[in-house]
Amino acid sequence: MTDTRRLYVKSYGCQMNVYDSHRMADAMAREGFAEVQAPEDADLLILNTCHIREKAAEKVYSELGRVRLLKRKAEAEGRRMLVAVAGCVAQAEGEEILRRAPVVDLVVGPQSIHRLPALVARAAGGEAVVDTEFPPEDKFDHLAAPSRQATRVRGVAAFVTVQEGCDKFCTFCVVPYTRGNEVSRPMEKIVEEAERLADAGVREITLIGQNVNAYHGIDREGRSASLADLLWRLADIDGVERLRYTTSHPRDMTDELIAAHRELGKLMPYLHLPVQAGSDRVLAAMNRQHGRDEYLAIIERVRAARPDIALTSDFIVGFPGETDEDFADTLDIVARAGFATAYSFKYSPRPGTPAAAMEQVPEAAKRERLAQLQALIEQQWQAFNTACVGRSFDVLFEKPGKYDGQIAGRSPYLQQVQVTAPAEMIGEIARVEIVRAGANSLFGELASPAARRSGIAAAVAMEGA
Ligand code: 5AD
Numbered sequence: 527m528t529d530t531r532r533l534y535v536k537s538y539g540c541q542m543n544v545y546d547s548h549r550m551a552d553a554m555a556r557e558g559f560a561e562v563q564a565p566e567d568a569d570l571l572i573l574n575t576c577h578i579r580e581k582a583a584e585k586v587y588s589e590l591g592r593v594r595l596l597k598r599k600a601e602a603e604g605r606r607m608l609v610a611v612a613g614c615v616a617q618a619e620g621e622e623i624l625r626r627a628p629v630v631d632l633v634v635g636p637q638s639i640h641r642l643p644a645l646v647a648r649a650a651g652g653e654a655v656v657d658t659e660f661p662p663e664d665k666f667d668h669l670a671a672p673s674r675q676a677t678r679v680r681g682v683a684a685f686v687t688v689q690e691g692c693d694k695f696c697t698f699c700v701v702p703y704t705r706g707n708e709v710s711r712p713m714e715k716i717v718e719e720a721e722r723l724a725d726a727g728v729r730e731i732t733l734i735g736q737n738v739n740a741y742h743g744i745d746r747e748g749r750s751a752s753l754a755d756l757l758w759r760l761a762d763i764d765g766v767e768r769l770r771y772t773t774s775h776p777r778d779m780t781d782e783l784i785a786a787h788r789e790l791g792k793l794m795p796y797l798h799l800p801v802q803a804g805s806d807r808v809l810a811a812m813n814r815q816h817g818r819d820e821y822l823a824i825i826e827r828v829r830a831a832r833p834d835i836a837l838t839s840d841f842i843v844g845f846p847g848e849t850d851e852d853f854a855d856t857l858d859i860v861a862r863a864g865f866a867t868a869y870s871f872k873y874s875p876r877p878g879t880p881a882a883a884m885e886q887v888p889e890a891a892k893r894e895r896l897a898q899l900q901a902l903i904e905q906q907w908q909a910f911n912t913a914c915v916g917r918s919f920d921v922l923f924e925k926p927g928k929y930d931g932q933i934a935g936r937s938p939y940l941q942q943v944q945v946t947a948p949a950e951m952i953g954e955i956a957r958v959e960i961v962r963a964g965a966n967s968l969f970g971e972l973a974s975p976a977a978r979r980s981g982i983a984a985a986v987a988m989e990g991a
């Protein structure tokens with residue numbers, strides 16, 4: 527390699543991309559690259575792109591217009607800046623990116639990031655490089671582990687990819703095309719990664735995958751292992767205090783996974799379970815492989831296992847053919863399911879997916895429905911937060927708070943909690959009494975020692991239940 531040594535990575539979209547961005551930074555760290563926060567300083571600039579919604583490719587091209595100016599400026603200063611496009615737009619667009627944006631030196635798909643150092647070396651040699659293969663080897667086997675230093679900088683709550691890709695083919699979704707078939711990592715690889723993270727101070731691990739509860743890895747003996755098996759195994763690691771997983775498909779909520787929500791104390795009472803729509807007709811057209819009543823029955827079973835669980839979901843409004851009645855069913859399922867919160871999006875046709883060729887709903891109807899749905903979700907979110915006032919629960923402190931003297935952490939239900947407490951408590955879990963609910967966070971006070979003790983007693987009672 528030449529003297530290119532500063533790396534800037536911009537990550538778009540989901541946590542999976544954040545994870546991949548970290549792994550790319552780790553791989554390049556081995557080659558002597560240090561991450562910088564200012565794109566103009568970069569010798570290697572990577573845009574790790576997302577293709578899930580909206581005019582994703584167009585946004586990348588306009589960002590590349592800005593990058594072109596940075597590259598020119600670097601050249602004027604006698605520096606060379608290599609520009610790479612990674613992620614799902616790279617996968618979907620491939621060589622087209624080099625044609626439309628000559629500023630780009632390297633295009634690398636999500637399944638090829640383990641080859642990044644070699645690809646960068648080739649690009650540095652002047653070659654225009656495109657790698658969007660789905661290689662037969664498992665990228666996870668070749669990814670660099672994060673250094674302790676990198677882990678510390680990234681904080682006490684970490685993500686670990688356990689599964690990637692999807693075989694469900696919902697008719698609106700581009701994931702099966704950009705991330706490919708579902709692949710699960712072997713359990714021991716994940717355990718090793720979790721042990722390293724715990725050793726570097728990580729206390730909470732969120733297992734991620736596009737269809738995480740379809741996880742089917744193998745254990746040390748070569749037997750098949752489910753997500754529930756994996757969660758139980760990870761709970762044995764000293765230092766790992768909290769476990770979460772996302773994103774799940776309703777079809778894969780097995781009895782043993784639901785039972786883990788009852789029996790596994792370290793598994794947090796939070797479940798993101800996208801339903802997308804409330805009408806059976808739309809669910810069928812989406813190829814979700816379940817109806818509304820089936821979904822409601824699943825969450826009833828989850829609630830029976832863990833009554834205080836916070837449920838969240840994803841919704842798409844204006845899916846092709848969605849009528850006012852169908853949309854009313856969506857509002858109805860939100861109210862019935864009692865989601866703590868939900869993410870909602872206007873349907874956006876993805877090139878190459880079946881729904882893109884169906885009859886589209888007018889933009890004005892989409893906009894109107896989204897506003898209505900978001901108002902209802904916001905109401906439920908505020909009600910959920912307000913109901914927390916006066917309760918006490920354990921908060922994992924992650925970072926300095928908004929105001930001096932405060933630190934911020936997460937409740938078991940993933941709410942942001944601000945507390946007046948010393949910065950040394952970052953990385954610790956402490957009992958907090960919630961005194962106020964703000965628009966986006968809760969505000970709390972460290973519980974008295976007596977309250978902490980009764981909290982611990984309650985937690986123990988729960989684990990034994
Ligand atoms: N249009 C709008 N929203 C989409 N999502 C996925 N594909 C599309 C699309 N084509 C949403 C789904 C999914 C979330 C990650 O993004 O709600 O759960």
Ligand code: SF4
Nearest residue numbers: 692694695696699701
């Ligand atoms: Fe996309 Fe999720 Fe459906 Fe898979 S299950 S196709 S990732 S929406």
